[in-house]
Amino acid sequence: MSHAKRAAEFLLDEDRTDWHDQSLWHVRSKRDGSIAGIPEWEALRQLGSDIKDNVLGNLDAYLEQFEEKARANGVIVHWARDAAEHNAIVHGVLEKHGVDRIVKSKSMLTEECHLNEYLAGRGVKVVDTDLGERIIQLKKEPPSHIVMPAIHLKKEEIGALFHEQLGTDEGASDPQYLTEAARQHLREKFLAAKAAITGVNFAIADTGGIVVCTNEGNADMGVHLAPVQIHCMGIEKIIPRAEHLGVFTRLLGRSATGQPITIYTSHHHRPKPGGEMHVVIVDNGRTRQLGREDFRNSLKCIRCGACMNTCPIYRRSGGHSYDHTIPGPIGSILSPGIDLKKHGDLAFASTLCGSCSDVCPVKIDIHDQLYKWRQVVSEEGHLTNAKRLPLLGAGKALRHNGLYNFMGKAARVALKLAPRMAVYNRFNAWGKSRELPESPEESFKDWHARQQKDNA
Structure with missing residues (x-):
């Protein structure tokens, strides 16, 4: 199913669509308010982008430096070529220690690798904390947002879910009550777990340490x-040095939720006494993206979600309409690189308004990359006939001045005389949610020529 069809299903619930749109715009507005007090904000963005440029240009060296420092600290470092190797490595560590239940904090990488399903199939119970x-x-759904994974759900729906799964009072929807119920439910999971898995926000090459940013403290617990x-x-x-971390922590919280900084910024350098610390470094298509000159900047992403909060398409189509781990504008760049045939249509899930690029804290040229993916989709022959044939016709008309003028006049006459059903019907997806403006009496070219003649 295409993004457009999945989005159409989301749009059937108009109240939810409006609420989803407003909620995300509220977060975007908080971001704007937060950066208003930072006069050096644009300089910070540029610095963050420059540091990431340096990383992408020297990625192999920084990764090797990180491994050397981490191993010296007593950390066990693993390398995974793809999702299958990542999952097998994690399971191997758990199997070695006889672990049959784990707690996991937010990690988009493990979502990308489908780790939960992999471990569940091998008898390991995973609890996301x-x-x-x-x-x-609990709802058996994927996240719809990389920072606010349940943003598509209302508190009443969560209350009904908790009543069914956790035994809370029927009809209860007070956020504080539901949060306390979740806290009590998760506390026993933390105490019973024999292993904990986290994602990584930043890995510091010159110290071998990793940094995990959360607002709930669940990763630390x-x-x-x-x-x-x-x-x-x-x-x-990877980031090169510890001194660079301050740039990204200032950018991340403000861009994600409008906070000055995440509540918990936790540093892990070595295993606890009597314990083991493992770091699994995963490629899974990233070097392939690095080799694509037009799209390598997408690897600068620090997973703040700002592009989603501002995108008019994401806000009104929901994260699940993107059918991949990372939704929204940044996901529409990353997903086609994984499977162009399956995800190529995401390049068209954009107005190309540029708002995503404007808010990106590391200045990724998101809308430019979306436009470039459209060209790749066309060149590789993955356009549907509904797009390909009109574009062929439009391309021919735009290349020939006389044909362009004739088609413009013909369209103006046709739109005045044709019945409404000729334009707004089930075969014309464009007309399902749009209205054409009133047809003008003359084209701009004709008007301009007449003005010049009159002025002369």
């Missing part, structure tokens, strides 16, 4: 209580 992630895990800690990171999460 981020509140939003736990909600969608899991890591501190469990004897085995496993941190899963994409190769692009």
